[in-house]
Amino acid sequence: MAAGIRPAHSVHPDRWRVALTIYVVGGVCVGLVCRPLSMWAASSGIRPGVGTFLCVNALMPTLAVVAALYYPRARVATIGAFLSSVCLYLTMRLVQFLDIAQWTIRATIVDVEPVLVAATVGYIILAMITSVAIQPWRVVALPDAHLRCESCGYLLLGLSKPTCPECGSPCKTIPPIPDS
Numbered sequence: 433m434a435a436g437i438r439p440a441h442s443v444h445p446d447r448w449r450v451a452l453t454i455y456v457v458g459g460v461c462v463g464l465v466c467r468p469l470s471m472w473a474a475s476s477g478i479r480p481g482v483g484t485f486l487c488v489n490a491l492m493p494t495l496a497v498v499a500a501l502y503y504p505r506a507r508v509a510t511i512g513a514f515l516s517s518v519c520l521y522l523t524m525r526l527v528q529f530l531d532i533a534q535w536t537i538r539a540t541i542v543d544v545e546p547v548l549v550a551a552t553v554g555y556i557i558l559a560m561i562t563s564v565a566i567q568p569w570r571v572v573a574l575p576d577a578h579l580r581c582e583s584c585g586y587l588l589l590g591l592s593k594p595t596c597p598e599c600g601s602p603c604k605t606i607p608p609i610p611d612s
């Protein structure tokens with residue numbers, strides 16, 4: 433179906449909190465399963481690095497795509513994908529070094545592997561592309577966005593002139609006042 437024939441489904445703008453929670457909780461969850469998955473892979477005779485490989489190259493990209501589909505706004509996708517990577521790293525580190533009192537800021541930063549930095553850039557790009565690509569079908573907007581000025585959000589019901597009284601932008605259509 434071509435874009436534009438069917439109106440895009442609107443996602444309420446307030447859902448950014450839920451979206452960031454998905455990124456954060458997702459990153460923590462992947463961080464938690466990474467070590468058991470690696471141990472399972474090692475004990476099953478599969479290459480030991482497979483667990484980490486799956487987490488970094490399959491689970492985290494899936495999380496970036498799913499969360500960006502849920503809330504398709506590029507800025508939230510960027511912040512969210514970055515947060516998910518930070519949560520992945522910190523959780524993996526916590527699983528490895530449970531005694532958080534021994535952690536130092538310097539060691540925590542130095543221990544970040546370059547491959548994770550590269551992967552993080554990849555997650556951010558993936559989440560941004562997904563959020564832009566889905567916008568013909570899913571947009572972050574108020575449910576009555578089609579009744580409002582595209583520039584300032586002013587409610588345009590029943591205007592006499594095709595100009596927004598709030599900001600002066602031209603209106604494509606003037607929505608009629610619904611019968612009550």
Ligand SMILES: [Zn+2]
Nearest residue numbers: 581584596599
């Ligand atoms: Zn306006």
